Amino acid sequence: MGYADPTSSRDLLGSRTLFFIFICAFALVTLLQQILYGRNYIKRYFEFYEGPLDFNSTKCLELRQDIMDVKVLSMVKESELFERWKSLQICKWQLNTTEANSFKSALSRCCNAPTFLVTTQKNTPLGTKLRYEVDTSGIFQINSEIFKIFPKEMPYYRSQFKKCAVIGNGGILKNSRCGKEIDNADFVFRCNLPPISEKYIDDVGKKTDVVTINPSIITDRFNKLEKWRRPFFEVLQEYENASLLLPAFYNTRNTDVSIRVKYVLDDFESQQAVYYFHPLYLINVSRFWLTQGVRAKRVSSGLILVTAALELCEEVHLYGFWGFPMNPSGIFITHHYYDNVKPRPGFHAMPSEIFNFIHMHSKGILRVHTGSCS
């Protein structure tokens, strides 16, 4: 036969079709795989943000144990601790009443904030020879003029507040959008007269019930209050109802300037209260933390406030406490949320303070917030 076999030609066409179908099927399977993988990925994404793992789940017990296994900060690289902390973020936090109560009773034995946090007419009677915290040879005799400005009794009592927020000033707060959550706390502590103007409100909130003032700020920014006092008074206005807390009896240099704060408020007829840390309280708090491995010339104001909050509040939440140059994801952050001025080296022991907080978070004693809110 001179012509081609039609069947062979059909055969050729058939295998082409088969080949085409094969290619299509392969493409389809690949596409399906991608879609399924994508959905898985999306699911994981939502699991992370919408349904954090239960505090009691095996996974979370493991993740918490990973943190507890780091007994001292020098045991692991900083990046390793970051990783473990980051992993723990998929777990819900829950107060462990047993752990919290045992920590609180340790604090009431060593430090007793409801009796000794600030100098009162009760714990510091007229004529007391008050010993300074660091200038231990220095003695301040309580005369009637100073006695008069002390409150009669301690303004706070044990477990008075349900939920407290203690605000460190770390750069970790920048872009956190935690302002609303912070303002929702029953009682808010802040350190060292930090800015809470409109610019920062979304991240740090505005509510302030107690704010500490380091006398060095008054010396540097307000001429020790020896000249015009209005600029200082106007800064205080931002904190509306807050009580001011000063370490007047830390060293002899702090006393006059701290007491002058009270005179300024009286002159401007301000209703804000001024309290002075009891030096014995500060000494005992430093000693307590020394036994927990915090070796510093001075424990930070933040740590002192956290210690007090643990006795005065049922639940303590920490924001802006992060003593590392990077956030847990490894991105560099500024030192404070409002500037990048570094502290004096070797003065505070920030990483070791934070390390303790991370441990306490894992035990359910307090909660450390280092992520963004809402």
Ligand SMILES: *[C@@H]1O[C@H](CO)[C@@H](O)[C@H](O)[C@H]1NC(C)=O
């Ligand atoms: C976790 O377990 C403890 C007892 O071990 C229980 O009291 C607590 O309610 C549990 N928490 C949750 C969220 O299930």
Ligand SMILES: *[C@@H]1O[C@H](CO)[C@@H](O)[C@H](O)[C@H]1NC(C)=O
């Ligand atoms: C609280 O801590 C104690 C002691 O570590 C532990 O036995 C208990 O199971 C914890 N409770 C919860 C609810 O996790």
Ligand SMILES: *[C@@H]1O[C@H](CO)[C@@H](O)[C@H](O)[C@H]1NC(C)=O
């Ligand atoms: C603080 O320490 C001093 C001196 O060691 C001690 O006398 C005092 O009782 C302590 N304070 C409290 C509340 O235990």
Ligand SMILES: *[C@@H]1O[C@H](CO)[C@@H](O)[C@H](O)[C@H]1NC(C)=O
């Ligand atoms: C200050 O106190 C007044 C009256 O108790 C209250 O209305 C106001 O909201 C408070 N301000 C802040 C910033 O908490």
